[in-house]
Amino acid sequence: MNKKPILALAALVALSSPALAHRFWIVPSSTVLSGEQPWVTFDAAVSNNLFFPDHVAPAVEAFQATGPDGKEVTLQNGAKGKYRTVFDIALEKEGTYRVGTVREMILATWKEDGETKNFRGSAADFKAAALDGKPELSVTESYSRVETYVTRGEPNKEALKPTGKGLEVVFDQTHPNDLFAGEKSVFTLHLNGKPAAGVKVSIIKGDDRYRSEAGEIAATTNEKGEFEVTWPEAGRFWVNAAVGGGRGPGAGGPPQAGGQKPAGAPAQGGGGGGGGARSGYTAVFEVLPE
């Protein structure tokens, strides 16, 4: 019985303090590489500050890498620490690699004996839980991707091909491994394979722990789904966009963080079926000095 006010409070906190939103990120040791078989090591975590692990380490198994030929690349030396997950890949082929995680889950709330119950899990688990017909059942499909990109030699776009699922950046104009301070980049945001117009994109430079102001670069996609960024300086930038669900930036926690947050309000928009859909896109881009 006393559960309800706590949940309400949690919801309030989550909504009212975006500055404390947890951010999921994958940071590569470098993004532009040369030589015969360079290696890249990745750090991944969910944290408050970029890129200082202090909250939750995601599972190594959650990550995949796609090579320049579109084929899967084996992650090596994977390890999950308390706050940080690490793994390496060897860039055996020339071109661009996409490395990241896609989380697809069902969030549901319903009433049972006057109490609000939560479900958070895979579509299969949701089916197994047999919640259909529960009073005031509200179901939200959540699809989010968190990724980054690295290139050996000349960049290519095979691994960057849009998937047509959820929110994703389509690199039809600017390649993510060709970003330089002072230059303008143009990216296209898609939702389920179509240009996503009017979506707010938040871009924050890493090391915000050492700044009083986060210095967020806010962009909004135009009718073609495009957004522009002129990189103010070199560094690693966290890029985030979300539709539906009403929760601020952060693209949520990793699967392990399940149950901490209430399944949010009904989706405000976005494609996909069910009672609502939310989708998030998060990436880390490296911008080099001119």
Next chain:
Amino acid sequence: MKKAFLLLTPGLATAGAGEVQLTIEIPRLEVAEYHRPYIAAWLEKPDKSHAANLTVWYDTEMKNAEGEKWLKDIRQWWRKSGRSLKMPVDGVSSPTRPVGTHTVAISDKAVDMTKLAEGEYTLVVEASREVGGREMVRVPFKWDGKTTVDASGAGKTELGKVAIKIETQASN
């Protein structure tokens, strides 16, 4: 005329018409750990697009072409040209060089000025040093195929004086 000129200047670099002579000074640096810089020199058009590579000095001696691993640190060159090349490049790539002033004749395999259109060019020299800094020096010049080019600039940290000389038929 040309022959006579060459005969009169024995010992000097025998610059033919359109041949590029490049001078790059690598300054002595008082640092605890010194590695020879990786250096690339190339020509750009006014819109900063790549026109031609002149030379790339990198560690060609390392086994398994390990030196190529650091080529990406000559960052602008890597972006403009390096990443689409298969190293080593005949007439372009050569080993790193020690502290001092180096004057080299650029092979016509690297660049044949007589085939470059008239116009404004910029010599770009970029140096990148392991456990050290990175610096780019830009030297603009005009090429019309008739007027001798003699332009220079200087870096502040990783590079000293850089200069480009291009003899022409007319100047011989």
